[in-house]
Structure formats: C-alpha cells, structure tokens
Amino acid sequence: MTAVMGTPMLRKEDGKLLTGEGKFVDDIHVPGELWMGMVRSPHAKATITSIDASGALAMPGVQAVHTGPDLADMGLWIAPLPCAWPVTPDMLNPPHFPVASGEVHHVGEIVAVVLADSRYGAADAIDEVVVHYDSLPAAASVAEARDGDVLAHSDLDTNKAYHWPLVPDPDALDAAFAGADVVVAADFVQQRLIPTAMEPRGVLAVPSPHGGDITLYSATQVPHILKVMAAATTGIPENQIRIIAPAVGGGFGAKLNINPDEILALTLANKLGRAVRWTESRSEAAGSTHQGRGQLQHIELAADSNGKLQGVRVHVDADMGAYMMLITPGVPLLGSFLYTGVYDVPAFGFTCDGYFTNMTPTDAYRGAGRPEASYAIERAMDLLALEVGVGPDEIRRRNYINGGEAFENHEAASTLVFDSGHYGPSLDRALEMADYEGLRAEQSRRREAGDKVQLGIGMCTYVEICGLAPSRALGGLGYGAGGWEHATVRMLPTGKVEVVSGSTPHGQGHETAWSQIIADKMGVSPHDVTVLHSDTAMSPLGLDTYGSRSLAVGGVAIAMAADKVVEKARLIAAHQFEAAPEDVQFENGSFSVAGSPSSSVHIQELGFAAFAAHDLPDGIEPNLQEQVSFDPPNFAFPFGTHVAVVEVDEDTGGVKLTGYFAVDDCGNQVNPLIVEGQVHGGIVQGAAQALFEEAAYDDEGNITNPSLMDYLVPSTMEMPSMKLDSTTTPSTTNPLGVKGVGEAGTIGSAAAVINAVCDALSPHGISDLEMPASPQRVWNAINRASGNGEGGAS
Amino acid sequence: MIPAPVEYTRAGSAEEAISLLTEHGDEAKLLAGGHSLLPMMKLRLATPAQLIDVGRLDELRYINADNGEVAIGALTRHTELEHSDVLADACPLLKHVASLVGDPSVRHRGTLGGTLAHADPASDLPAAVLALGGTLVAQGPNGRREIAATDFFASYFESVLAADELLVEVRVPSGGGGWNYQKFNRRAQDWAIVGVAVADGGKGIALVNMGATPLRATAVEAALAGGASAAEAAAVAAEGTSPVEDGNADATYRKHLARVLTERALNAAG
Known part of the structure; x- marks a missing residue:
C-alpha cells in the first residue's frame, strides 16, 4: 500500500455535511421539550429594581419564568460558572451565575429565563416580562476601566482583576534599553471581535427521570471539559452526565466555554424532568457568546544601529469584559511568550493588567493571544525597519533566530524552548511567489506617476505556540487542567478499525486525518477506519479541541495506540507462524517471518483470531484494542511568512486586498488539503480583523453592530485568490513530527495586511493605522497627514 | 430572530391584494421578495398584524420595451432585470444596477416594485429609477395613477403610496445618452x-x-x-x-x- 499520510485525501465527513445528513443541535428534537427564552439586560450596568412576569405567565404555552433569585432559591447550582485559569493567586473573580441577581454587568446578561412549549412562544413571552432597572454609569472601554473612575462591578473597589509579569531578567532588560542605539515604541489596539461560527450555539438537555441520568447536547468544542465543569457547577454527579457534541459548525474558540445557557438547560431539565432547549440567534450572540481580542498593547524594541534587536518590552491592558469565563484571564498569557516573534532577542519583559469592563466577556478566539502578539511584534518590526532605513525583509533577516538557518531547541528569552524552526526559506519562498521585486517596481511606478491607487506590500513572519499540551507547563501557568489527549484504537473482529478520539472535531476533518494516520500505521484502507468522537459515553476520556492541539497531541496519541495494536498483533502472528516475535516483520499491513516472505498474514485477518481467542499465545488477552494518553514534553511551534498586497484608493480611502501569498510550516503534514483549508480560513479571519470586523460599543456599553448586516464578516468577494506553499520542519516534541495549523493563518495575516496598508501610505508619512482599516479611517489618516482640515478623529 | 405573531394571506390577483389592503389598512404590509421586510420582522423592528403576499402575482412580472419606454412589472425580480436582453438594449443602466444589488439569493427574491416601495435611501435601484426620470404606476380601489419618481419618495422607508395602493408598474425611458x-x-x-x-x-x-x-x-x-x-x-x-x-x-x-x-x-x- 502506498503512503496515505501526506496525501490530499478528500474529507470523509463532507458527504453527510454537504447533503444535510449531519445533525446539529438544532436538528435534534425530543417529545415534550421546552424552549428557553432569555430575557436579557439592555443596560451595560444597572440595578434590577423589579421583574414582573405576570404578563408572560398568562400567555398560552408559557410554563414558567425564573429570575436569578428564584433560581438561587431552587438550589440548581453549587458554584458560579467556572474560570479554569486563575492566573494569579489574588486575581479578582466576581461570582458569575447563569442569571443575574441585583446588578447586571453587560448588555445581554440574562436577567430571567422563560420556559415555553415552543420557540415562538418563548420569543413572544420575553417581550412580556417587564423588568425595571436603575441604570448606572458603565465602564464601556478598557481605557475607561483602567482610568478607574467608573467601576464595572459596584462591589469591587477596582476594575483591575490582576497583574501578571513575565520578566525573566529585569536587569538584562534595562541594560538592553539603556545601551540601545535605536528604540522604537508603539501602541496598538486589538479591537474586540465577534467569533461568528457558521452554526450559532445551542443546547438541548434530555433527562432520563427514571434512569437518573441526563444527556446534554451542546454545540461545543469541549464536551469532556463541559462534563467535568457541569458536574462541579451543578452538583449533578459527574457519572450521571453525558455530553454529546453532535455535528458542530465551527467554533473558533467561541464554543470553548461553560455558558449560562448550558448550565440552565442542564439544571432545569434535571429539575423538571422535561427536555429543555435553546438556540442562539445571531444578534443575541453578541451578548450571549464571548468575544475575542480586546487589548491595548504597548511595545518597545531596543536595537543597535543596524537594527539588530537587543530587547523587547511589552505591556498589555486586557479587556476581560464583565466576568471571567473559562479561560478569559489566560488569553493574554498565551500570547505573552510570543512577543519576541521569530527573532533572536537577548532580553525580554512582558506585563499584563486585566481589567473588568461592562461589555460581553472576552475569551479565546482563533489564536487566543497569539495573533495579538504576532501583530505587535510584526508591526513594530516594520517601524524599526523605517527607523533604521532598511526594507522590511532585511530587518527580519537580520534578526531571525539562528540567522534564518534551521535550528532545534532554541531557548528564547521568554524562557520557552522553541522545538524547531527554519525561518529564512519561508521568507525567501513567499517573496519569490509574490514577485517581490516586481511589486516594488510597480509601487515605484505608481508613486512617481502620482497614481490615485497606490500599491502596498506587507509581510509577516510569525511563530506560534500550539499543541497546547504539556500538563506540567499548563499547571505552571495556573491553568486548571492538563493538556494530554487520549485515544483508543481497536481492530474489530472483521478487520475494520474503530478509533475513539478524545479530541472533538467541529469542522476540522478529524475523521479523515485520523483515518489516514491509522491507514499509515496499520496498513489498512482509510475507508476501513471509523472515528468515534464527541460523545462522553462513547469517548469517556479527552481534553477536546482548541489551541491547534488535535493533531500534535490527539493525533499522536492515535498513532501511538495504533503502534501498540500492531505490536500485540505481532505477538499473535508470531504465535501463528511459530516464530519468535522479533523475527516477525510488519510491512504494508502484513506480518511475515523474516526470510520467508511467502507465508504472511494481514493484520485485518488477525482481528477475528484476537476476538475468538481460541489460540492466543499464553498471557495475551483477547481482542486487539489499545489506548494511550499522550502528554507531550513541549509545545509545538509552527511558523511561516505571509505577504499581503493591497491597493489603496487615496480618493476614497478604500483598501482592496489584491494578492496574498503564504508559506506555512506546520511540520509534517497528514493531509495537505486540510492544511490548505485551515490556512485559507485563517487568513480570511485575520484579514477580517485588519480590514472589516470590530465589535463596536458606544459610550453606554451598547454594541452597535450585533447583526451580520452591520458586523462585516468578509466573503470570498473581498478576498483575492490566495497562493499557498509550505516548508516542512518536523517538530521534535512528538514522534509524528507534526505541529498544528488551525490558527496559523489568523496569526500571520492581520499584521501582513496592515503592514501592506501602511506601506502604501508611507509616502504620506503614515506609519500606523488602527484596525479595522476602514475606508473612512484611511481617508481621515490621509487628510490628517496632508494637513487637510477634512476628516475627523479616526 | 423570531417574528411577532402575524396573519398571512396570499393574494391571487392585484385586485385581491388591494381589497385586502383596504380591509386591513395600516395593520397590513405587502410581502414581495421579503428580503427587506422579513429581516425587519425577525428583529421585531416591523410588527405588521397582516402580511399580504403578492410574490406570486406573475402577471406583474414582465419587461416590455415600446414607444420609447420600458414598462416593467412591479414584481419583476432583480435577477430578471440583471439578465434582460430587453434592458441590455433599452436601459442598460437598470440592468447594470440590478446586478449589484445584494448577492445572488437577494436578487433572486427581491423585486423592483418591492425595493421602490420599501423606499430605503441606501438601496440601488430607487436611485437608478430616479436618475432615469422614471414613472411609477400605483393601483388602488379607484384604479391606477401615475407618480413621477421625483415625487415618489417621502422620507426614510416612506413613499407617497396610500395604504390601499399597490405599486404595479415602473416605466423608464428607453435609450438616452451615456450612463x-x-x-x-x-x-x-x-x-x-x-x-x-x-x-x-x-x-x-x-x-x-x-x-x-x-x-x-x-x-x-x-x-x-x-x-x-x-x-x-x-x-x-x-x-x-x-x-x-x-x-x-x-x-x-x-x-x-x-x-x-x-x-x-x-x-x-x-
């Protein structure tokens, strides 16, 4: 059999997804189900003075309306919603219950829950619940929260939730800046983003009143984590909770949480003995699902006169939103180690202050801290290039780790050890694909001609941390769980293979990739492999899918379990051959005795022998089934170089992305087609932050663009055809040599695009633009730079 | 995204639609392609008690060029304008503008009459008809009347159509200079x-x-x-x-x- 790993196999799961056979939470119905309707606060901060549900309760089909105090009295939970990442021992973490009592802290916070026997009935009843509020001044931006004049929570005396430093050698850092020829300082804004998975979130809790257990269907990335946390929050015994994540339509981190609606559905269904469900509407999501980014960044680079970096110093003010969700406070920490980027930086310091605001909580969103870090260092490197007077490619070459040559186990000033890297070739190849010299010539031509449509070229060499794993490292950062992953591989009696995956797909293509790994390891057809996942009854052990960890942790666990199955099968084959196991070789799925290849047995033929167990070697248990919990020794560090080309219409301020070239290195690839898909989507999400998307809040803390009419998710029409290539630098932290690619595109693209826009505008003396670089913002910047009175604040 | 309760009636003819409008008055909204009205209803920004669906009045779907003008039935879809050979010769501006409305699914549902009557100042086709000096034909209980496009739009999402009138036809001049x-x-x-x-x-x-x-x-x-x-x-x-x-x-x-x-x-x- 030819190799299956590394081939662009079409995705096995697409048939059912494309034909509507995939069942999402909203497709699943049970008799007698009740719909929850959430009465949500229209105020960012207010005291609830009264709630009158009599009108709603009089409506046909309305079973109940519960307020926060009611639910507390009902004893539905034993703890607030969990935050699993208390980043410091003294971090503030005001209790966050599924339904507010007393004071609300963001628009969209639930103040009452309607239970009705139809979705329409629930929606109608929401309008009939009369809530009176005393509105209070809101901390409607992280800058306002930092100023501290307005408190996000009345019962706290500060908005600052924590201070987290990562300054391994303060003296070295001070010395680096004291001795620098050049210091570049910049401030960047990471605007809030709405994650916008294709499938909104939804839940359905189905109790088994006489069986004592309860099943929660949820559009979640993390069924295993949800199970543990649901038990800890509600007091329902963990062994009575089953979580099923059916077909899940994307997550991007937004389905990596323990949400009020999940806990409400679970506990109300458990209490009532009736199924309870809820599906988020698109506009509701702005207040019901966490948002991403939300940081004010300050970065300083110290360099010598040639632009060689001596030190990097960073401070981040991070917008937590109204509450700490599952990993809210840890998101900036995930980026903290990456502010030195792909560069050899002797001295480094990072500090972060987390602030509560009266806005929707923030939490992980594709890249989670790492796109922010990559943006800051890669934007700052362009500013350093301008300061030193060299090109953006040259400033990068001068600073790459190991001079751009291949390396392994680089100990960065941040204290992390980069597993492997080889940065020079990714830049070379990206510039070659883009025809960099030709683009620069065209740019000069347009500048000399005074063309109204100017060309800009931007680049970014990123590195990221993925394969979120080493449990010890996560523990060291205060994270509440481990980072291992579990897999079981079993050969069925008829020779088919079942894989039980602890990592949980929500669109990534795990069924295909895992089948390819099995095919490669066991010499079977990938079509003989079935992957079981996303149901805690079927796959009881796992830590789920986020942080580009599935392949580098879960995929490796599967490969290791497959190896163990092969080794057990070898013992059975040897017994059949009456040979010593060490004399039995395994090739393309077949065992044979070295030197006598004519007699052989295929591993799939041994499935029945192991099942029947009539003639197994002494001491060998029946069945071919093995399991592995893999906890890698280090993270994996994918990297790559992206080049963006933009046209800026100086009359309108309009920016058009006209070219995109990306060379990504995620180590060994299992399925290049899936890699390309991940990179494509990631690039668009990063370009979306650069040019289109922003969760816009007004001064009162209202989100002004919650619908997809106003929140500008770009489409294919706004994107150029992307040209991709890859290099391969195997990871040293796992036996497959794989890294991860789920977030890479997003981590590389925002900086590349904004660098391109700033490059186009550089003749005006414009060196920075806030994201998203909307036409109005660009036009204002041009006006300001040219001293024209027109154009207001950006 | 759940609309408030609403009654729905499908009109079998323009006359029936007008009769229903007369009966329900301000409580009623006409539904054609629905791509403006339905989102507003789902957000509960619009809460009509009665919907009168005129979307299947195929007698109001036509594009005819005659006597120096083009007459277009009010329920003609944007996609039909976009792909009209008649408009290619007689009024290419309208054909081109129709091709830029929304996306293909919007253009397959949206109607010329609907977008004019909706009177959204941000919509494309109303401005095109206005630039062309078009004439709009409204039908009410007492018959038809013609309204110049320049007189048709009253304010945000408001036209001069009476509550019992149905927009039935749009006329624009054929030919003309550059566009x-x-x-x-x-x-x-x-x-x-x-x-x-x-x-x-x-x-x-x-x-x-x-x-x-x-x-x-x-x-x-x-x-x-x-x-x-x-x-x-x-x-x-x-x-x-x-x-x-x-x-x-x-x-x-x-x-x-x-x-x-x-x-x-x-x-x-x-």
Missing part, C-alpha cells in the same frame, strides 16, 4: 455607503444614501447644463444633501464620497 453607476461599499453584498447613478449623459443624476430619500443631484445637473466640466459639476454633488452617520461613514466623508463618485460616474458615462 454609469458608482457604488462604494466595503463588502460586495452590502448596501452602498454612497452611490451615484448617472443617466442620459448627465441629464439625470441620483445619489444613494445621501439623505432621507434617494436624491436627484440637481446642482450637478444644473452645472452640467450650464457647461461645467465633470470635475466642476461634481464639486457641488453634496449640495442639498443630509447624509446619515453610521459605523461606516460620517457625514463629511459621505459628502466627500458623493463628489468623488459623481466625478467618476460622469467621466465614465461620457
């Missing part, structure tokens, strides 16, 4: 931040999203009639406008865009 449409937006499927339609070599110019209704750029038309160059005429494009401010653009920027796009449209129209 162009400039639509500036951030994503292809969005409404224009600003748009400019030029018809008949600059004799008719209309602005999108520059006030409470689609607006004729009368100052520009007058300047051109007086012999001004495209650049000179475009410089007065923002006169008499009162554009909205939103997340995409403030008023100053919209006025600037109106001038830039008007000059581009005039130059392209020739």
Whole structure:
C-alpha cells in the first residue's frame, strides 16, 4: 500500500455535511421539550429594581419564568460558572451565575429565563416580562476601566482583576534599553471581535427521570471539559452526565466555554424532568457568546544601529469584559511568550493588567493571544525597519533566530524552548511567489506617476505556540487542567478499525486525518477506519479541541495506540507462524517471518483470531484494542511568512486586498488539503480583523453592530485568490513530527495586511493605522497627514 | 430572530391584494421578495398584524420595451432585470444596477416594485429609477395613477403610496445618452455607503444614501447644463444633501464620497 499520510485525501465527513445528513443541535428534537427564552439586560450596568412576569405567565404555552433569585432559591447550582485559569493567586473573580441577581454587568446578561412549549412562544413571552432597572454609569472601554473612575462591578473597589509579569531578567532588560542605539515604541489596539461560527450555539438537555441520568447536547468544542465543569457547577454527579457534541459548525474558540445557557438547560431539565432547549440567534450572540481580542498593547524594541534587536518590552491592558469565563484571564498569557516573534532577542519583559469592563466577556478566539502578539511584534518590526532605513525583509533577516538557518531547541528569552524552526526559506519562498521585486517596481511606478491607487506590500513572519499540551507547563501557568489527549484504537473482529478520539472535531476533518494516520500505521484502507468522537459515553476520556492541539497531541496519541495494536498483533502472528516475535516483520499491513516472505498474514485477518481467542499465545488477552494518553514534553511551534498586497484608493480611502501569498510550516503534514483549508480560513479571519470586523460599543456599553448586516464578516468577494506553499520542519516534541495549523493563518495575516496598508501610505508619512482599516479611517489618516482640515478623529 | 405573531394571506390577483389592503389598512404590509421586510420582522423592528403576499402575482412580472419606454412589472425580480436582453438594449443602466444589488439569493427574491416601495435611501435601484426620470404606476380601489419618481419618495422607508395602493408598474425611458453607476461599499453584498447613478449623459443624476430619500443631484445637473466640466459639476454633488452617520461613514466623508463618485460616474458615462 502506498503512503496515505501526506496525501490530499478528500474529507470523509463532507458527504453527510454537504447533503444535510449531519445533525446539529438544532436538528435534534425530543417529545415534550421546552424552549428557553432569555430575557436579557439592555443596560451595560444597572440595578434590577423589579421583574414582573405576570404578563408572560398568562400567555398560552408559557410554563414558567425564573429570575436569578428564584433560581438561587431552587438550589440548581453549587458554584458560579467556572474560570479554569486563575492566573494569579489574588486575581479578582466576581461570582458569575447563569442569571443575574441585583446588578447586571453587560448588555445581554440574562436577567430571567422563560420556559415555553415552543420557540415562538418563548420569543413572544420575553417581550412580556417587564423588568425595571436603575441604570448606572458603565465602564464601556478598557481605557475607561483602567482610568478607574467608573467601576464595572459596584462591589469591587477596582476594575483591575490582576497583574501578571513575565520578566525573566529585569536587569538584562534595562541594560538592553539603556545601551540601545535605536528604540522604537508603539501602541496598538486589538479591537474586540465577534467569533461568528457558521452554526450559532445551542443546547438541548434530555433527562432520563427514571434512569437518573441526563444527556446534554451542546454545540461545543469541549464536551469532556463541559462534563467535568457541569458536574462541579451543578452538583449533578459527574457519572450521571453525558455530553454529546453532535455535528458542530465551527467554533473558533467561541464554543470553548461553560455558558449560562448550558448550565440552565442542564439544571432545569434535571429539575423538571422535561427536555429543555435553546438556540442562539445571531444578534443575541453578541451578548450571549464571548468575544475575542480586546487589548491595548504597548511595545518597545531596543536595537543597535543596524537594527539588530537587543530587547523587547511589552505591556498589555486586557479587556476581560464583565466576568471571567473559562479561560478569559489566560488569553493574554498565551500570547505573552510570543512577543519576541521569530527573532533572536537577548532580553525580554512582558506585563499584563486585566481589567473588568461592562461589555460581553472576552475569551479565546482563533489564536487566543497569539495573533495579538504576532501583530505587535510584526508591526513594530516594520517601524524599526523605517527607523533604521532598511526594507522590511532585511530587518527580519537580520534578526531571525539562528540567522534564518534551521535550528532545534532554541531557548528564547521568554524562557520557552522553541522545538524547531527554519525561518529564512519561508521568507525567501513567499517573496519569490509574490514577485517581490516586481511589486516594488510597480509601487515605484505608481508613486512617481502620482497614481490615485497606490500599491502596498506587507509581510509577516510569525511563530506560534500550539499543541497546547504539556500538563506540567499548563499547571505552571495556573491553568486548571492538563493538556494530554487520549485515544483508543481497536481492530474489530472483521478487520475494520474503530478509533475513539478524545479530541472533538467541529469542522476540522478529524475523521479523515485520523483515518489516514491509522491507514499509515496499520496498513489498512482509510475507508476501513471509523472515528468515534464527541460523545462522553462513547469517548469517556479527552481534553477536546482548541489551541491547534488535535493533531500534535490527539493525533499522536492515535498513532501511538495504533503502534501498540500492531505490536500485540505481532505477538499473535508470531504465535501463528511459530516464530519468535522479533523475527516477525510488519510491512504494508502484513506480518511475515523474516526470510520467508511467502507465508504472511494481514493484520485485518488477525482481528477475528484476537476476538475468538481460541489460540492466543499464553498471557495475551483477547481482542486487539489499545489506548494511550499522550502528554507531550513541549509545545509545538509552527511558523511561516505571509505577504499581503493591497491597493489603496487615496480618493476614497478604500483598501482592496489584491494578492496574498503564504508559506506555512506546520511540520509534517497528514493531509495537505486540510492544511490548505485551515490556512485559507485563517487568513480570511485575520484579514477580517485588519480590514472589516470590530465589535463596536458606544459610550453606554451598547454594541452597535450585533447583526451580520452591520458586523462585516468578509466573503470570498473581498478576498483575492490566495497562493499557498509550505516548508516542512518536523517538530521534535512528538514522534509524528507534526505541529498544528488551525490558527496559523489568523496569526500571520492581520499584521501582513496592515503592514501592506501602511506601506502604501508611507509616502504620506503614515506609519500606523488602527484596525479595522476602514475606508473612512484611511481617508481621515490621509487628510490628517496632508494637513487637510477634512476628516475627523479616526 | 423570531417574528411577532402575524396573519398571512396570499393574494391571487392585484385586485385581491388591494381589497385586502383596504380591509386591513395600516395593520397590513405587502410581502414581495421579503428580503427587506422579513429581516425587519425577525428583529421585531416591523410588527405588521397582516402580511399580504403578492410574490406570486406573475402577471406583474414582465419587461416590455415600446414607444420609447420600458414598462416593467412591479414584481419583476432583480435577477430578471440583471439578465434582460430587453434592458441590455433599452436601459442598460437598470440592468447594470440590478446586478449589484445584494448577492445572488437577494436578487433572486427581491423585486423592483418591492425595493421602490420599501423606499430605503441606501438601496440601488430607487436611485437608478430616479436618475432615469422614471414613472411609477400605483393601483388602488379607484384604479391606477401615475407618480413621477421625483415625487415618489417621502422620507426614510416612506413613499407617497396610500395604504390601499399597490405599486404595479415602473416605466423608464428607453435609450438616452451615456450612463454609469458608482457604488462604494466595503463588502460586495452590502448596501452602498454612497452611490451615484448617472443617466442620459448627465441629464439625470441620483445619489444613494445621501439623505432621507434617494436624491436627484440637481446642482450637478444644473452645472452640467450650464457647461461645467465633470470635475466642476461634481464639486457641488453634496449640495442639498443630509447624509446619515453610521459605523461606516460620517457625514463629511459621505459628502466627500458623493463628489468623488459623481466625478467618476460622469467621466465614465461620457
């Protein structure tokens, strides 16, 4: 059999997804189900003075309306919603219950829950619940929260939730800046983003009143984590909770949480003995699902006169939103180690202050801290290039780790050890694909001609941390769980293979990739492999899918379990051959005795022998089934170089992305087609932050663009055809040599695009633009730079 | 995204639709393609008690060129305008503008009459009909009346149609001089931040999203009639406008865009 790993196999799961056979939470119905309707606060901060549900309760089909105090009295939970990442021992973490009592802290916070026997009935009843509020001044931006004049929570005396430093050698850092020829300082804004998975979130809790257990269907990335946390929050015994994540339509981190609606559905269904469900509407999501980014960044680079970096110093003010969700406070920490980027930086310091605001909580969103870090260092490197007077490619070459040559186990000033890297070739190849010299010539031509449509070229060499794993490292950062992953591989009696995956797909293509790994390891057809996942009854052990960890942790666990199955099968084959196991070789799925290849047995033929167990070697248990919990020794560090080309219409301020070239290195690839898909989507999400998307809040803390009419998710029409290539630098932290690619595109693209826009505008003396670089913002910047009175604040 | 309770009736003829309108008065809304009304209902920004579906009145789906004008049935879909051979010869501006409305699914549902009656100042086709000097035909209990496009739009989402009137036909002149449409937006499927339609070599110019209704750029038309160059005429494009401010653009920027796009449209129209 030819190799299956590394081939662009079409995705096995697409048939059912494309034909509507995939069942999402909203497709699943049970008799007698009740719909929850959430009465949500229209105020960012207010005291609830009264709630009158009599009108709603009089409506046909309305079973109940519960307020926060009611639910507390009902004893539905034993703890607030969990935050699993208390980043410091003294971090503030005001209790966050599924339904507010007393004071609300963001628009969209639930103040009452309607239970009705139809979705329409629930929606109608929401309008009939009369809530009176005393509105209070809101901390409607992280800058306002930092100023501290307005408190996000009345019962706290500060908005600052924590201070987290990562300054391994303060003296070295001070010395680096004291001795620098050049210091570049910049401030960047990471605007809030709405994650916008294709499938909104939804839940359905189905109790088994006489069986004592309860099943929660949820559009979640993390069924295993949800199970543990649901038990800890509600007091329902963990062994009575089953979580099923059916077909899940994307997550991007937004389905990596323990949400009020999940806990409400679970506990109300458990209490009532009736199924309870809820599906988020698109506009509701702005207040019901966490948002991403939300940081004010300050970065300083110290360099010598040639632009060689001596030190990097960073401070981040991070917008937590109204509450700490599952990993809210840890998101900036995930980026903290990456502010030195792909560069050899002797001295480094990072500090972060987390602030509560009266806005929707923030939490992980594709890249989670790492796109922010990559943006800051890669934007700052362009500013350093301008300061030193060299090109953006040259400033990068001068600073790459190991001079751009291949390396392994680089100990960065941040204290992390980069597993492997080889940065020079990714830049070379990206510039070659883009025809960099030709683009620069065209740019000069347009500048000399005074063309109204100017060309800009931007680049970014990123590195990221993925394969979120080493449990010890996560523990060291205060994270509440481990980072291992579990897999079981079993050969069925008829020779088919079942894989039980602890990592949980929500669109990534795990069924295909895992089948390819099995095919490669066991010499079977990938079509003989079935992957079981996303149901805690079927796959009881796992830590789920986020942080580009599935392949580098879960995929490796599967490969290791497959190896163990092969080794057990070898013992059975040897017994059949009456040979010593060490004399039995395994090739393309077949065992044979070295030197006598004519007699052989295929591993799939041994499935029945192991099942029947009539003639197994002494001491060998029946069945071919093995399991592995893999906890890698280090993270994996994918990297790559992206080049963006933009046209800026100086009359309108309009920016058009006209070219995109990306060379990504995620180590060994299992399925290049899936890699390309991940990179494509990631690039668009990063370009979306650069040019289109922003969760816009007004001064009162209202989100002004919650619908997809106003929140500008770009489409294919706004994107150029992307040209991709890859290099391969195997990871040293796992036996497959794989890294991860789920977030890479997003981590590389925002900086590349904004660098391109700033490059186009550089003749005006414009060196920075806030994201998203909307036409109005660009036009204002041009006006300001040219001293024209027109154009207001950006 | 759940609309409030609403009664639904499908009209079998224009007369039945008018009779239902007469019966229900202000409580009723006509439903054609539904791509403006239904989202507003789902957000509960619109809560009509009665929907009267005219979407299947196929007798009001036609494009006929005759006697120097094109008559278009009010329920003609945008996609039918976009792909009309009749319009390619007789009124290419309308064909082109229709191709830029929303995305393909919107164009397959949306109707010319619906977008005119909805009177959204940010919509493309109302400005095109205005620039063309079109005539709208309304039918009520007492028969039909003609309304000049210049008189049709009253304010934001408000036309001069009476509560018991159905828009049945749109007429625009055939032929004419050079034309162009400039639509500036951030994503292809969005409404224009600003748009400019030029018809008949600059004799008719209309602005999108520059006030409470689609607006004729009368100052520009007058300047051109007086012999001004495209650049000179475009410089007065923002006169008499009162554009909205939103997340995409403030008023100053919209006025600037109106001038830039008007000059581009005039130059392209020739």
